[in-house]
Amino acid sequence: MxxxxxxxxxxxxxxxxxxxxxxxxxxxxxxxxxxxxxxxxxxxxxxxxxxxxxxxxxxxxxxxxxxxxxxxxxxxxxxxxxxxxxxxxxxxxxxxxxxxxxxxxxxxxxxxxxxxxxxxxxxxxxxxxxxxxxxxxxxxxxxxxxxxxxxxxxxxxxxxxxxxxxxxxxxxxxxxxxxxSVLPVGWDPHRLAVLGADAASAAGPDYALVNWVDRCPEDVLEQYAYLRQKMSTDVPVGELDWEEESWDGTRVREGEERLARGGGSSLVRAVLHRPSGQLVGHTILQRRAEKPGIVYQEDTLVLSDHRGHRLGMWLKVANLLDVVVVWPEAERIYTWNAEENRHMLDVNIELGFTPAGYTAxxxxxxxxx
Ligand SMILES: CC(C)(COP(=O)(O)OP(=O)(O)OC[C@H]1O[C@@H](n2cnc3c(N)ncnc32)[C@H](O)[C@@H]1OP(=O)(O)O)[C@@H](O)C(=O)NCCC(=O)NCCS
CATH class of the missing domain: 3.40.630.30 (Gcn5-related N-acetyltransferase (GNAT))
Structure with missing residues (x-):
């Protein structure tokens, strides 16, 4: 037109x-x-x-x-x-x-x-x-x-x-x-480590963290795609008329390649449920080479059957502690959460995030x- x-x-x-x-x-x-x-x-x-x-x-x-x-x-x-x-x-x-x-x-x-x-x-x-x-x-x-x-x-x-x-x-x-919300990188690593250790002990021996930079390992690709799919509707969506997205390994790879072409990089942590051998949660941080100081917190998800074990806190702390190692130029982390997502907001507040704005x-x- x-x-x-x-x-x-x-x-x-x-x-x-x-x-x-x-x-x-x-x-x-x-x-x-x-x-x-x-x-x-x-x-x-x-x-x-x-x-x-x-x-x-x-x-x-x-x-x-x-x-x-x-x-x-x-x-x-x-x-x-x-x-x-x-x-x-x-x-x-x-x-x-x-x-x-x-x-x-x-x-x-x-x-x-x-x-x-x-x-x-x-x-x-x-x-x-x-x-x-x-x-x-x-x-x-x-x-x-x-x-x-x-x-x-x-x-x-x-x-x-x-x-x-x-x-x-x-x-x-x-x-x-x-x-x-925004979190400056100058956090107290000791405090974060204590939060992470407390969360790990609350989670117990059935759970273990795995991580990767940029490219999901082939052996967990479809499991990770399932988590990405669940992220589209397992988070509060308010009145939005949203259907579950459809994800598979090919879509994960396409996203990784697109991010790389735009000069982006991602830091992913996932949690493995040892008894079932399944990934049951993940968190993603991303940044672009053109703006190395600015890091975005993307998805964080724990599947509903595995909530209430401090896995969200454990995942996030582990990834944050890696930021300064993998991306030493990082200055601050931004994250967006639904205002009704009390659990995620509480985790973020405990980590030190403070409000920077609102998105309608x-x-x-x-x-x-
Ligand atoms: C929102 C935005 C796109 C509007 O662009 P615009 O060219 O000024 O819009 P229009 O002239 O077509 O305005 C359409 C109607 O919106 C309302 N409106 C827009 N600006 C307004 C203002 N400052 N005060 C009161 N009403 C306003 C009016 O009803 C207006 O109709 P009217 O002029 O006949 O009264 C522009 O302000 C903008 O780029 N803002 C920043 C980005 C943004 O917020 N985008 C929208 C995301 S939802």
Whole structure:
């Protein structure tokens, strides 16, 4: 679809991914990446979450699990807004994930609405009936304009913030709030070691930790894929209309290779249940070479039959203690948890994480037209 709002000289169009970043057609991609980074700085007031264009480019390369389409809003030759429609291909076939951003100096002129309209039309064309999107806000927000609370009653998001008013105007509702927390690497290793030893002794001899960097060992690949699959629905999902993802070893490998192409690395710890020989939990830390100081805590999961043995704490402590050895440049760790995920939040607070922001998950169910 091409929207041509000639009265304002604005064009909204799907943007085909160039074959590389070194060709002239890649210029809009580079400008859109700069715009995304500008918005990250606006939201967080620092550039920890800014991402190099090359890394973004890798994440857009076609793969068998999701189809990502970029829409650009351009005035003359300048990129003033961007939207991404992300359509899962192997599960959640009713869903489209959406992102919309507009340059701060070009807002309140209908550009965001026009970009979102392009995403929604794309979602309908692809047979999708649910659109989900996420927006961040740093801590310390002004509650004068009121707060929105999801149905779980856990967490809140400023009602007068740009994402909240925009999402409401597009017909979205707040499905969940996540807390973003941060932990500076200057922790007391002795304290962490004590937490880890206490957790290990609570877990007992039936459990053992295994670990790897970047590439899952072949002999536990399918077991690890099962944990990744369970991660999609065994964590609290609020009101999000989410189905279990479908994972196998091939999907794990594809993710590992994509991460490596974007200069990323991962540190994985898993817990083995000795009597059954099965992996029953895992935790993942990731970082990108372009920003070696910033580490992201990705999945942490313990399968439901094995909860209540301090395995979550044991896994996390063991991985954190490795960070300074494997990635000595690491400065801080970021993690996102659902506000209703009391157990994980309690573990993180005990480890020293403190709130840095909140992420709203928005959802809109599309009506048949
Ligand atoms: C949210 C964002 C994309 C909106 O872009 P935009 O081009 O200003 O959006 P529009 O002009 O189409 O506004 C659409 C409607 O949203 C609401 N809205 C947007 N900004 C608003 C503001 N500052 N105050 C009140 N309402 C606002 C209004 O209802 C508006 O319609 P109206 O102008 O007819 O009253 C933009 O502010 C942005 O990039 N923010 C940072 C990233 C982000 O939060 N993305 C959205 C994630 S859900």
């Amino acid at each position: 091409i929207l041509d709002m000639t009265a304002t000289d604005l064009r909204i169009r799907p943007y085909p991914l160039p074959r590389s970043l070194d060709v002239p057609e890649a210029r809009p991609f580079l400008a859109a990446s700069d715009l995304s980074n500008l918005i990250e700085r606006e939201i967080w007031d620092h550039d920890d979450h800014c991402v190099a264009a090359r890394t973004r480019f890798e994440s857009f390369r076609p793969n068998g699990y999701e189809d990502r389409t970029i829409f650009l809003a351009c005035e003359n030759d300048e990129v003033v807004g961007k939207a991404v429609a992300d359509v899962p291909l192997t599960d959640n076939l009713q869903t489209c994930y959406a992102e919309v951003i507009v340059h701060p100096e070009r807002r309140r002129r209908g550009i965001g609405s026009a970009l979102y309209a392009a995403v929604e039309e794309h979602a309908r064309t692809r047979g999708r009936s649910v659109v989900m999107g996420w927006a961040d806000h740093r801590t310390g927000f002004d509650t004068a304009g009121g707060v929105l609370t999801p149905a779980t009653r856990a967490g809140s998001f400023p009602a007068a913030s740009l994402p909240a008013v925009f999402a409401a105007a597009q017909g979205f509702s707040l499905a969940q709030v996540e807390r973003c 998950a928005w959802q809109k169910k599309l009506e048949a037209v």
